[in-house]
Amino acid sequence: MKKHALGMAAGLVALGQAASAEVKVGMIVTLSGPPAALGQQAVDGFQLALKDLGGTLGGEPAELIIEDDELKPDVALSAANSLVDGEDVDFVVGTIFSNMLQAVFRPVTESETFLISPNAGPSTFAGRNCSPYFFVTSYQNNQNAEVMGAYAQEAGFTNVFMIAPNYQAGRDNMEGFRMHYEGEIADEIYVPLDHQDFSAEIARIATSDADAVFAFTPGGLGVRFVRQFNDAGLSDRMQFMSVFTTDETTLPAQQDAAEGFIAAGNWAPDMATERSMAFVEAFEAEYGYVPGGYAMQAYDAALLIDSAVAAVGGDLSDKEALGAALEAAEFASLRGDFSFNANHYPVQDFYQLSVAQREDGAWVTSMGDQVFDNYADSFAGECRM
């Protein structure tokens, strides 16, 4: 466990007027290993929000402590314990990955500390195991794949080849895609999470009669697959649809290999609202790269905390009132419409996104048609708080 936080926290405290911080936020994200780019986006998104809010949350000076879970459940757990017991934080913001959330969920929520996830949204805590202390500002994990499936159905694809890494999230996303897609499945392939050479899989795709591919190949896996797919000339033959495969963390490496590829999401950096555009501009000026959904959702997590702390007038001891204030979600989300369902997972709009080159040369996802309006996940009905 590393403390990246000391210097930054000190700086933020200095921004506020009072010498002692009153709203203490602990952040647990993945900042080492290949997926560190996702955690960095979340950290930068949250810090930009704090900067925009003048170093305060709900008018009170804020202190931020950042912990790296190293993508190891035991590290995440001890980070959670030290934040909750040692630092006595008021909010924990985390995590990026669902298996890390499994590790921190109980220690944080059972100590009656509010846990706000800027990305991980597993089905585990969306249904019967939902908690009044747990909120999600991203989505339920299956939703992007569900949206992609609905798009495939609408767009008239009839024979889709599916590929994902061989672990739970891979299978969940394949299931999610099938929810609204009713056509044929040409085949489905599961590869190791660290798969390097996709030649064998690409040969199978090429010799199938698929008219589209649906992929869930996050991070470096997606960089390799997308480039090798394009090199094999398959981009011209079939539509590439994916989730968590062509996003702002992988596009700098995929570039034109991913041109015209389709994804699904709740936001893209070119969303044409004033607030979203201002956010993207400020983010790029501050950190020098294009923010993805991870950054946007972390920014929203800060706004959510800000709105709730303001609503209770800075009195963080009344947990019930604070919970109700969070539930109300009285903040202006960068993505527009946003409200919490009964299980504290968002109800929001989903869009088809496509990869395109911006005028300044950067490769980004770009907003396409809206696929769902106020879309809720399918587990909320089982939640009894």
Added chain:
Amino acid sequence: MSTTLILIQILNGLQLGVILFLIAAGLTLVFGVMGFINLAHGVQYMLGAYLAYWLHGLTGSFIAAFLLALPSALILGLILEFLIFRHLYARDHLSQVLATFGVILFLNQAVKVLFGPAALSVPVPEFLDWSFTLVDGLLYPAYRVALIVAGLLVALGLWYVITRTRVGMLIRAGATNPDMVSALGVNVRQLFLVVFGFGAMLAGLAGVLAAPVFSVEPGMGDDLLIVAFVVIIIGGAGSIRGAFVAALLVGLVDTLGRTLVTDGLRLLMDASAANQIGPAIASMLIYVLMALVLFWRPEGLFAAKVIR
């Protein structure tokens, strides 16, 4: 499953084998000749890829990046040898594993600090940025062919150096009996330096060549390192010929396994169960192969010597 697909998969398997050989060749020399377990071989491969990325950014030319990356990888390897590895040769394998594992952690973190955590890519050089049709609708990139040719050239070059030159003779002798070689007045330390530098350069070469096909990211060598060890254990530590044969074998078994196991299981059980079990069995196959080889020939297929 058509015959065409199987033929394509055999080609893909051989191609993966050649890539694995590029990585395993340096490792088998260092492990076999020096008896030194260098877990950091994987990060030296990663350094090669990052050097290619960095130098490509500076020069804008893949050829220039390629030509500059090789000596740079060699120099970085020698620096590591001088600072760390040289003090480990006389130690037991556990110390070597611990220290070289530390090097992995350090260098993975170092490239993250320097280049950021996100995956990067190196474009395919323009003169190789074309492809030909393998079967209807499936293109085979020219760069992949270049990769295979490069792998074969390295294999040929190594074969020549090891069997036809004086240095090669010393390396073979050193692999068999380093004490005797030393007693005959050969500076074994110098010989080890040459072997190690050569191994580092081979790892760097593999990284440079792999950069346009795979993604350049921190930790990219860690997964391949394990497969590389499987290759040299099957082939026999220290044997270039063994590494070559074993790399092709592992490439074929892995690629064909991925295709055939799941399809085969689908004949026996329903599709979703086959999808569940197939990939798991397929990824075990190379380790099963290694276990079998270890059972029948504990010293590997073409052992240069029994590992001390």
